[in-house]
Amino acid sequence: MSIEKILENELCTGCGACISEDKSKTAKMVWNDSNFLVPKLTELSTSNEMYSVCPFNPNLKNEDALGKIFFQRTSGNYNDRIGFYGGLYAGYSNKYRETSSSGGIATYIFEKIINNKIADHLFIVQESCDGFEYKLCSDIEDIRKISKTRYMPVTLEKLFTEIDNINGKVAVSGVSCFVKAIRLKQEKNPNLKEKIPFVVGIICGGLKSKYYTDFLAQSAGCNSDYSSVQYRVKNVESFALDYKFSCKEKDNGRIHMIDMLSLGDMWGTGLFKSNACDFCDDVMNELADISLGDAWIDPYDKSGSGNSIVITRSQLAETLINHGIDNEELILDKISLEMVIQSQSGSFNHRHKGLAYRIKKFKNKDLIKKRERFISEQSIIFNLVQSQRMQTREKSLSYWINNPDYSEFNKLMHPLLVKLKIYNKLNHMQQKLVKLFKNKLGAK
Structure with a gap:
């Protein structure tokens, strides 16, 4: 088995961790015909080494084994559907709810990571000239500008090819397969455990092709090049699912917008989704220090301002959350395990059943x-x-x-x-x- 087999069978999610394992340094991430990011190998590329950190390599440790290594000693609880965990919460950040896609908890955590010197930099998704990409970020003001959901393919490629040259520690955010790749890299290179001290996990409903955004832009009436994409424009007077997509036409600066409810179910139908996502069994991002997702449960889904589900797994994550609650920076309710699972019931039904x-x-x-x-x-x-x-x-x-x-x-x-x-x-x-x-x- 090799990286080539992963590509041939459309099991690559574009995490890019494999690129740093190519001893020839000739492999790179490129857009494929379906507009997903995948590794492109050369005759010199060392495919077996690259395969050694692939989250879809069936011969490597699974989420259960990796979860025990990273969280068994720090988490007080375990559930065979959500993994190891400390606290379970639902709610929002007072400061960042308004400018975020859901409850603003991720932005709050990012700010605390920098202010408390848990890490010197964040490696998070930001807008670029071609859409979105992971970039290094160290300024709190920059963090506040990018607290939005992104449904565009991105890759961690640069994190691992450049991390040795980065002064200081780096915190990272990512979806389940990306976080698993980070943990596999840390297992292979223990120095990375200190270099990457904190991982924020985004609970993911499936990766979308770049064509998904093109489809949304056209549906909103934009038939030329666009920028300033926002996938979750809230309606605070309504309920959580009632949000809009918007983009700006590059030629004339016109804003195009469309109600997402008018387009039907973009997630339950699997439109523009990566094939690999149909073979992911990690619904709740089990390997992140903290897992964050939309609170699709009553009564939290009744608010158009947005609420988040929060699962802490490391002691540091639990400390950050409890500090925010005590200071009234976070408005969070402790919720039951059943409510957490129910919040992602559609994903559990699809991915597991x-x-x-x-x-x-x-x-x-x-x-x-x-x-x-x-x-x-x-x-x-x-x-x-x-x-x-x-x-x-x-x-x-x-x-x-x-x-x-x-x-x-x-x-x-x-x-x-x-x-x-x-x-x-x-x-x-x-x-x-x-x-x-x-x-x-x-x-x-």
Whole structure:
């Protein structure tokens, strides 16, 4: 097995950690045909070494093993769905809620990391001339300007190729696969544990192709080059899901905006999503010091201002959160494990329950080794949903590649999405009937 096999089977998420392991230093990250970032190798590239830090390498330690190494001694609790944890919270930052996509907790943590000298720099996603990219950031004012969600492919490539030349410690934020790559790098090179003392994990619903942003821009009426993309423009008078996408047309500076609810379900359908995400079983970013996501649960989802789910895993993360609560900088409620899991119920249903079917249909099963407790057989109707989602994901990319016009794209995708909607309704009906039947049996 090698990095080439990962690429051939579309299991690369573009983390870029492998680039720093190329002894020839000839590999680099490039955009592929589907507009995802992937490594491009040369004849000189040392593929086996690169494979040694790939988060999708089935022969390396999984999230359970890595979680024990990094958090077993510092976390007081463990759950087989969310991993090791200390505290569970929901709420927001008083200071950063207004300027953030959800509750502003990430920006608050970033500020404290710098102010408390936990790290000297942050390696976080910022806007660039070509969209977004990871950049080194050390100024609090800069941090405050970039507290927004980004649904654009990015890569950690520069972190590991340049980290030896960076003076001081670096804190990093990332999605699950990126965080796993960081932990694999730290396991291989223990010096990186001190160099990267804190990792902020973003709970991820799946990585999107750059074509996703092109689609949103066209849907908003922008048919030329754009910049200043905002994926989550809040409506504070409404509820959490009622937000807009906006971008600025480069030619004339005009702002284009569209209600995301008018476009339908962009996540449950798998539109423009990476294939690799269908084989990720880490829903809650189990290897980060602190995991942050949207609080999609009652009553927190009723506020258009936004709320965050917070899972602390390291003692340092728990200390930062408790200090914020004590100083009334953070408005957080302690919540139950059940509420945390419920906040990402859609992701758990898809990633865990649908895993067995997707593995069964995967052409190269030797590349897939997932935790057995998440692999279970499901009903025929549930599997029909998974099959249709796989088709929807694949077709959304191929249709856009062949004809990047949102109007034509919508026409082509319509029958696929209608079919998926029907299967989802049947699945929900079946679930209700099963629940009703179990309740009746329990009452006897």
